[in-house]
Amino acid sequence: MEKFILYNPVKLHFGKGVTQKLGKYAPDYGKKALLIYGKGSVKKNGSYDQVIRSLSEAGIEIVEYAGIKPNPVVEDADRAADLGRSEGVDMIVAVGGGSVIDSAKYISLGIPAGHSCWDFATGKRKPAASLPLLGVLTIAATGSEMNMFGVIQSDKEKRKIGYGHPLMFPKHSFLDPSFTISVPADHTAYGIVDLVAHSLEGWFGDGEASLTDRFIVSILKEAVEYGPALIRKPADYRLRAKIMFAATMALNGLTSTGKKSGDWGVHAIGHCMSVLWDIPHGATLSIAFPAWMKLQKERIPERIDRLGREVFGTSGPGKAIEAFENFFSFLGSPLKISETGKGSGNTSQKELVEVMKINKAGGYVHELNEEDYSFLAKEMI
Amino acid sequence: MEKFILYNPVKLHFGKGVTQKLGKYAPDYGKKALLIYGKGSVKKNGSYDQVIRSLSEAGIEIVEYAGIKPNPVVEDADRAADLGRSEGVDMIVAVGGGSVIDSAKYISLGIPAGHSCWDFATGKRKPAASLPLLGVLTIAATGSEMNMFGVIQSDKEKRKIGYGHPLMFPKHSFLDPSFTISVPADHTAYGIVDLVAHSLEGWFGDGEASLTDRFIVSILKEAVEYGPALIRKPADYRLRAKIMFAATMALNGLTSTGKKSGDWGVHAIGHCMSVLWDIPHGATLSIAFPAWMKLQKERIPERIDRLGREVFGTSGPGKAIEAFENFFSFLGSPLKISETGKGSGNTSQKELVEVMKINKAGGYVHELNEEDYSFLAKEMI
Numbered sequence: 001m002e003k004f005i006l007y008n009p010v011k012l013h014f015g016k017g018v019t020q021k022l023g024k025y026a027p028d029y030g031k032k033a034l035l036i037y038g039k040g041s042v043k044k045n046g047s048y049d050q051v052i053r054s055l056s057e058a059g060i061e062i063v064e065y066a067g068i069k070p071n072p073v074v075e076d077a078d079r080a081a082d083l084g085r086s087e088g089v090d091m092i093v094a095v096g097g098g099s100v101i102d103s104a105k106y107i108s109l110g111i112p113a114g115h116s117c118w119d120f121a122t123g124k125r126k127p128a129a130s131l132p133l134l135g136v137l138t139i140a141a142t143g144s145e146m147n148m149f150g151v152i153q154s155d156k157e158k159r160k161i162g163y164g165h166p167l168m169f170p171k172h173s174f175l176d177p178s179f180t181i182s183v184p185a186d187h188t189a190y191g192i193v194d195l196v197a198h199s200l201e202g203w204f205g206d207g208e209a210s211l212t213d214r215f216i217v218s219i220l221k222e223a224v225e226y227g228p229a230l231i232r233k234p235a236d237y238r239l240r241a242k243i244m245f246a247a248t249m250a251l252n253g254l255t256s257t258g259k260k261s262g263d264w265g266v267h268a269i270g271h272c273m274s275v276l277w278d279i280p281h282g283a284t285l286s287i288a289f290p291a292w293m294k295l296q297k298e299r300i301p302e303r304i305d306r307l308g309r310e311v312f313g314t315s316g317p318g319k320a321i322e323a324f325e326n327f328f329s330f331l332g333s334p335l336k337i338s339e340t341g342k343g344s345g346n347t348s349q350k351e352l353v354e355v356m357k358i359n360k361a362g363g364y365v366h367e368l369n370e371e372d373y374s375f376l377a378k379e380m381i
Numbered sequence: 382m383e384k385f386i387l388y389n390p391v392k393l394h395f396g397k398g399v400t401q402k403l404g405k406y407a408p409d410y411g412k413k414a415l416l417i418y419g420k421g422s423v424k425k426n427g428s429y430d431q432v433i434r435s436l437s438e439a440g441i442e443i444v445e446y447a448g449i450k451p452n453p454v455v456e457d458a459d460r461a462a463d464l465g466r467s468e469g470v471d472m473i474v475a476v477g478g479g480s481v482i483d484s485a486k487y488i489s490l491g492i493p494a495g496h497s498c499w500d501f502a503t504g505k506r507k508p509a510a511s512l513p514l515l516g517v518l519t520i521a522a523t524g525s526e527m528n529m530f531g532v533i534q535s536d537k538e539k540r541k542i543g544y545g546h547p548l549m550f551p552k553h554s555f556l557d558p559s560f561t562i563s564v565p566a567d568h569t570a571y572g573i574v575d576l577v578a579h580s581l582e583g584w585f586g587d588g589e590a591s592l593t594d595r596f597i598v599s600i601l602k603e604a605v606e607y608g609p610a611l612i613r614k615p616a617d618y619r620l621r622a623k624i625m626f627a628a629t630m631a632l633n634g635l636t637s638t639g640k641k642s643g644d645w646g647v648h649a650i651g652h653c654m655s656v657l658w659d660i661p662h663g664a665t666l667s668i669a670f671p672a673w674m675k676l677q678k679e680r681i682p683e684r685i686d687r688l689g690r691e692v693f694g695t696s697g698p699g700k701a702i703e704a705f706e707n708f709f710s711f712l713g714s715p716l717k718i719s720e721t722g723k724g725s726g727n728t729s730q731k732e733l734v735e736v737m738k739i740n741k742a743g744g745y746v747h748e749l750n751e752e753d754y755s756f757l758a759k760e761m762i
Contacts, residue, residue, distance in 0.1 A: 001622045003396030006527075008389065014639070015384030146387075211603045211627055218595035226591075241382045245639065246592055254635075258395070258626065 001258040002207045007166075008253050010146045014175045014245065016237070019050045019136050022093070023058030025172050029132040030090020032061040034111075036080060036104050037095045038068045045182045047095050047138050055093065063087045071274045071281065072099040074106070074154050077117040081110030084131070091132045094170075098142025098194075098281075101135045102150035105168040108133045121152055121161040130167035138179040140244035141191030141282060143198060143251025145173035153275060159359060160271035162264075175248065177241040181234065188234060188243075189331035190282020192227040195247040196220060196327075197270075197285040201262040202255030203307055204300075206365040209258030216255050220311045222246045228330050265363025266292045269376060272355040277342035286333035287340075291379035293321045295372055337381050349377040382639040383588045388547075389634050391527045395556045395626065397618070400431045400517050403474070404439030406553050410513040411471020413442040415492075417461060417485050418476045419449045426563045428476050428519050436474065444468045452655045452662065453480040455487070455535050458498040462491030465512070472513040475551075479523025479575075479662075482516045483531035486549040489514045502533055502542040511548035519560040521625035522572035522663060524579060524632025526554035534656060540740060541652035543645075556629065558621040569615060569624075570712035571663020573608040576628040577601060577708075578651075578666040582643040583636030584688055585681075587746040590639030597636050601692045603627045609711050646744025647673045650757060653736040658723035667714035672760035674702045676753055718762050730758040 013021055026033060033055060042048040055062055065080040084092065084107060092111075094104035106117035108130040119125040137145045144150065148168040153160035183191070199219045202212065223246055230239040249255075256262045269292065270284030279287075293304055301317045308320020312327075325335055338344045343352065353373045355361075362368040368376075394402055407414060414436060423429040436443055446461040465473065465488060473492075475485035487498035493510040500506040518526045525531065529549040534541035564572070580597045604627055611620040630636075637643045650673065651665030660668075674685055682698045689701020693708075706716055719725045724733065734754045736742075743749040749757075 001396075001619070001626065003399065006393040006395065007391075010388075012387040014387065015382075018384065210607075210623060211599060211630065214599035214602060215596060218592060218599050221595060222592045238382070242591060245382065249592065 001209050002260050004258050006253060006257055010170050011172045012146055016176055016178055018176050019174045020054050022051060022134060022174060023054035026055055026060050026134060027058050032089045033091050033093045034084040034089040035062050035064045035093045036068060036100055037066055038100050042095045042138055045138055045179045047136055047179045051093060051095050051136055063089055068100045068103045070099050071278055072103040072152055074118045074152050077103050077106040077110060077152060081107045081117060084111045093134050095136040097139030098144040101144040102152060104133055105150040106152055109167060118154055121163045127165050127167050133170045135170045135173040137173060137175045139183055139191055140180050140247040141194040143248055145170060146248050146252040158275050160275050175244055177237055177244045180240050180244060185231060185234060185332060189231060189333045190280050191247060192223055192243060192331055193282040193286045193328060193333045195250040196223050197266060197289055198250040199255050200289060201264050201267060205256060205262040206260040212257050212259060217310045219246050219250050224311060224327060231331055261364040263363035263365045265366050265368060268361040272352060272359055272361055276351060276355050279340050279342055283334050283340060286328035287335060287337055287380050290321055290325045290335060291376050294379060295375055296366060344381060349381050352377040382590050383641050385639050387634060387638055391551050392553045393527055397557055397559055399557050400555045401435050403432060403515060403555060404435035407436055407441050407515060408439050413470045414472050414474045415465040415470040416443050416445045416474045417449060417481055418447050419481050423476045423519055426519055426560045428517055428560045432474060432476050432517055444470055449481045449484045451480050452659055453484040453533055455499045455533050458484045458487040458491060458533060462488045462498060465492045474515050476517040478520030479525040482525040483533060485514055486531040487533055490548060499535055502544045508546050508548050514551045516551045516554040518554060518556050520564055520572055521561050521628040522575040524629055526551060527629050527633040539656050541656050556625055558618055558625045561621050561625060562616050566615060566713060570612060570714045571661050572628060573604055573624060573712055574663040574667045574709060574714045576631040577604050578647060578670055579631040580636050581670060582645050582648060586637060586643040587641040593638050593640060598691045600627050600631050605692060605708060612712055642745040644744035644746045646747050646749060649742040653733060653740055653742055657732060657736050660721050660723055664715050664721060667709035668716060668718055668761050671702055671706045671716060672757050675760060676756055677747060725762060730762050733758045
């Protein structure tokens with residue numbers, strides 16, 4: 001087991017109606033909030049109304065910034081930060097999925113800093129302060145609600161970057177599974193794929209950490225047992241709660257503790273697809289993970305075999321990969337880019353290889369070279 | 382899954398040499414520390430020297446209070462709090478096992494309050510402030526290093542009470558498994574039993590929380606796989622690290638999240654044995670848990686059966702209980718009070734029933750009545 005620091009100060013409130021407590025905690029941080037959300041689903045699932053009511057009753061003044069994209073762009077974060085700065089807000093309230101909370105993390109750094117949030121992502125400048133962030137989660141997927149990481153992309157630079165800093169931890173996150181009941185089938189599936197992929201990035205990380213591996217398998221088994229059930233019964237609160245909690249636990253530190261690092265190569269590959277074709281994040285991962293495991297099949301056969309054994313009861317790395325493919329398929333998440341209607345054929349393959357090269361796509365543990373890119377692109381198209 | 386709040390702001394530093402970082406963080410909290418430890422084992426395992434060196438190099442003035450007992454008493458906590466108050470210390474540094482860290486939590490409340498720490502434990506008064514607490518753990522067992530709970534007893538009142546408050550969270554905890562290498566075989570075993578018992582209290586808690594159950598089983602399997610190995614190879618750093626990490630995870634929230642509550646009846650029974658005969662906490666639990674499971678065998682057979690199946694691969698509640706008995710025995714922890722050389726015969730049985738009555742021993746979920754006390758006392762003597 002490697003040396004590690006385990007630290008996660010997020011206060012997570014979970015269950016039906018917890019968002020009503022927003023107004024209890026918000027006054028701890030000031031009087032004026034920048035309310036951030038996406039393209040309006042929050043107005044359909046009831047979260048927006050609950051947030052407005054709870055903050056208003058607590059006397060919190062609200063400034064809104066709407067329209068954060070599913071693959072969030074830094075241009076939005078910068079505009080929102082400018083708005084928040086000129087309005088003199090004291091805190092940020094983010095209502096939505098991972099893209100909204102990720103964006104809010106950058107905005108919380110950008111408001112006091114006064115320069116583009118992209119400079120944090122690229123490492124050009126270090127954050128010195130952040131505005132308090134309160135999150136209201138409406139999609140189970142990224143785990144952003146309980147960690148210090150955020151992914152953002154620059155359309156101009158064709159780059160998508162994941163970055164983290166302790167100043168980016170939300171102060172509070174409110175998770176009411178009933179808000180996720182209206183998430184459509186495809187995005188419900190992508191969320192499940194995302195939490196599975198986070199667990200797998202830990203599994204394929206570096207360093208022996210047996211208890212962490214057991215936690216990873218626990219989360220994976222939860223997804224495998226209840227994910228397909230949820231796809232069949234999307235309005236089942238109990239199943240929504242199980243998947244929402246599993247998604248949080250898949251990326252709050254538990255799946256990497258004691259490892260030198262997770263791998264994150266598959267996420268890097270997925271980000272390239274998002275940058276090129278704006279494919280939803282979860283969909284890129286159900287495409288990339290089986291392809292990546294096929295690439296690694298001869299290199300780390302035991303690790304892939306053991307994963308399949310413990311999660312699905314399969315035998316052999318080939319059967320393990322097949323089980324994941326079947327699982328993703330059953331959820332309704334694509335295994336090939338062509339299924340998304342975006343890229344296809346030789347030209348797309350070449351484009352994808354090119355973007356992987358520009359982004360130096362690869363894992364912390366399992367590096368990838370140009371030959372690997374070609375294998376992956378061919379496998380994924 | 383029940384509504385829950387998941388919140389744990391402790392910064393946990395894990396690995397060889399991490400105690401050297403104490404001096405990096407202590408100056409954040411002031412200039413003068415009350416250093417608390419037990420009966421001197423910290424001077425043999427190297428932790429004391431490292432702490433003194435690290436604090437001194439950071440310019441922290443040190444006041445010492447030594448002699449905290451293995452089953453810590455409130456009289457010590459009150460004396461230490463008086464010392465800390467009169468010396469005007471800014472923080473508390475606790476070096477030792479769960480008893481020292483538990484005591485330090487009460488002392489951290491007692492210094493600003495100015496009255497006996499017992500009033501917090503009994504609920505007579507509520508804490509309003511606490512001094513910052515930094516812990517250096519030298520025994521893997523209680524999990525106190527990463528939670529807000531502390532157990533303390535009053536010899537005068539023959540009561541042992543567990544109490545918790547968010548002000549009792551340590552700010553930092555430093556876990557160097559190499560300090561635990563000198564822990565003798567019996568206390569190594571008691572520590573393993575303790576972490577197993579914490580997981581079991583979660584397992585026998587109330588409310589469906591499937592992922593939490595999987596985490597519990599993960600921790601139990603870790604203890605079952607590496608606990609006996611550690612007893613055979615007590616100087617193995619890798620095994621010490623695994624058990625130390627498992628002990629922390631067994632009581633930092635992970636084993637109760639989403640449940641209405643853990644049971645904690647077995648701990649209540651164990652506390653009665655400690656009050657009566659000063660039997661080490663872990664030893665009381667290897668005596669009490671099998672007896673308690675025998676009592677519950679007809680009441681919750683499926684739950685006991687499933688536990689045995691998942692942890693040991695046994696079939697039927699009887700075999701599950703047997704597997705736990707064999708496991709505890711192999712570790713070298715007692716199954717009967719008479720093995721400890723303390724209580725035996727009818728008189729002891731009656732005394733124990735009496736103390737269980739005084740303490741209203743029982744669980745939050747599975748209540749116990751006088752008939753149960755008699756069954757348990759007979760079974761445990």
